[in-house]
Amino acid sequence: MPDAPMPTIALTGxxxxxxxxxxxRLAELAATLRSIDTEPIxxxxxxxxxxxxxxxxxxxxxxxxxxxxxxxHLAAIPTEAPFDDIVExxxxxxxxxxxxxxxxxxxxxxxxxSIHANGFTPLGDPGDPRLAPRPDTLYGWSKVAGEAxxxxxxxxxxxxxxxxxxxxxxxxxxxxxxxxxxLSHRDAxxxxxxALLAPEIDFLIVYGVSANSRRPVTDTGxxxxxxxxxxxxxxxVARVGEPESPPVHQGMEFTSWELP
Numbered sequence: 001m002p003d004a005p006m007p008t009i010a011l012t013g014x015x016x017x018x019x020x021x022x023x024x025r026l027a028e029l030a031a032t033l034r035s036i037d038t039e040p041i042x043x044x045x046x047x048x049x050x051x052x053x054x055x056x057x058x059x060x061x062x063x064x065x066x067x068x069x070x071x072x073h074l075a076a077i078p079t080e081a082p083f084d085d086i087v088e089x090x091x092x093x094x095x096x097x098x099x100x101x102x103x104x105x106x107x108x109x110x111x112x113x114s115i116h117a118n119g120f121t122p123l124g125d126p127g128d129p130r131l132a133p134r135p136d137t138l139y140g141w142s143k144v145a146g147e148a149x150x151x152x153x154x155x156x157x158x159x160x161x162x163x164x165x166x167x168x169x170x171x172x173x174x175x176x177x178x179x180x181x182x183l184s185h186r187d188a189x190x191x192x193x194x195a196l197l198a199p200e201i202d203f204l205i206v207y208g209v210s211a212n213s214r215r216p217v218t219d220t221g222x223x224x225x226x227x228x229x230x231x232x233x234x235x236x237v238a239r240v241g242e243p244e245s246p247p248v249h250q251g252m253e254f255t256s257w258e259l260p
Contacts, residue, residue, distance in 0.1 A: 006069045008032040009196065010106075012055055012097060013074030015039030018112065018169055018188065022072065023048070025189045029196065036064050037075065055093035058100070065097070066104040070196050073097045074112045080137045080257055090142035098153045108160040110195040111150055113205070115167040115181065115217070116140030119251020123180070126218040127250055129165060129205035136251035147205060154203040162195040162225070166208035167217075173236040176243035177252045180214045184231035187211070194225040201225075216250055 009026050013019045014035035020042075027033040027045035034049045035041050041050045053060045055075045065071060075097075076090045094111070101109050119136025121127045135141040143165075150161035167181035169188055183191075187210045195206075206221035211229040222228070233240075249255045 006030045006196070008034055008068045010034040010036055010065055010068040010071045011074065012036045012071070013076065013112075014050075015041050016074060016078075018166075019074050021185050022074075022189060022192055025193060026072065029193065030069075034064065034068060036061075055096055056088055058096045061093075061096040062100040062103050065100040065106060068101075068104060068106050070108045070110070071097065071101050071106050072110045072112075072192060072196070076112070076142075077139065080139045080254070083138055086138045086142045090139070091145050094142075094146040095149060098149050098159070102153060102157050102159060106159070108162070108196065108201065109150065109153075110192060111146055111161060111163045113143045113147055113163045113165045114140060115165050115207070116251050116254050117143040117147065117165055118217075119249055119254050121250045123216050123247050123250055125216075125250075127207070127216065128218050128220055129163075129207060130220065136249065136254045137257060140251065140254065151203055160201045161203050162198075162201060163205040164191060164195060164208040165205065165217075169208075173233045173240050176240050177247055178240065179233045179237060179243075180212060180216050180247065181250075181252070182210050182212055182231070182233040183208050184210045184229075187229040187231050190229070191225070191227050194227045198225045 009030040015037040036051045036053050051064045053064045117133045120134040133144045147163045153159040154161045168178045169183045173182045204221050207217040210231040212233045
């Protein structure tokens with residue numbers, strides 16, 4: 001734990017799959033954790049504030065973020081969806097968060113992006129996050145849009161931004177493709193913690209994945225954060241089995257889905 005906790009960390013999507021795992025550690029890192037979601041928040045920490053806000057409501061988001069030191073932005077539609085829905089939640093909602101952060105004096109935003117921002121990159125390509133994105137779906141495109149907003153708000157307003165291209169978040173690998181893309185709970189917590197606490201961050205995109213032996217993406221930027229993953233999906237290969245054939249693209253099955 002840092003010598004002095006951050007005054008206030010805001011967490012959007014706090015009641016979701018990733019948010020629920022992160023909340024206990026974020027509550028330790030902050031004097032106040034402001035958990036933002038329209039879903040119920042279970043077992044809140046003593047220093048946790050539950051704020052019911054829909055990220056599509058710009059004014060409400062601005063009020064919720066006012067005075068926060070940092071924001072972890074998870075709230076989104078987490079898979080492919082019709083265009084209008086994706087734009088309303090993942091693009092406009094993310095704009096509301098960045099704009100609310102700017103207006104509220106937030107220093108750093110940690111943005112949950114996705115491997116699907118680069119999903120059409122061949123599996124054998126290291127997929128350096130500094131290269132042009134190759135989204136595999138409208139969902140992936142929305143994550144590229146969020147990264148671009150982060151770049152804009154950094155360049156124009158000086159907001160510190162870390163974008164995490166998360167792959168397969170789970171307590172343990174559940175299918176063969178996770179042998180490449182698993183992000184364990186333990187490593188995810190460490191990754192977000194380092195994204196919040198690493199000094200001298202300007203703008204950074206990194207991949208969010210564990211130390212898998214088959215990891216298909218580069219570790220570019222991990223040293224900047226001080227992120228050192230410890231879990232390897234190879235320990236579960238006997239349980240999940242080998243795939244009939246390796247995936248062709250980093251976005252795996254997302255590249256074969258029809259757009260709505």
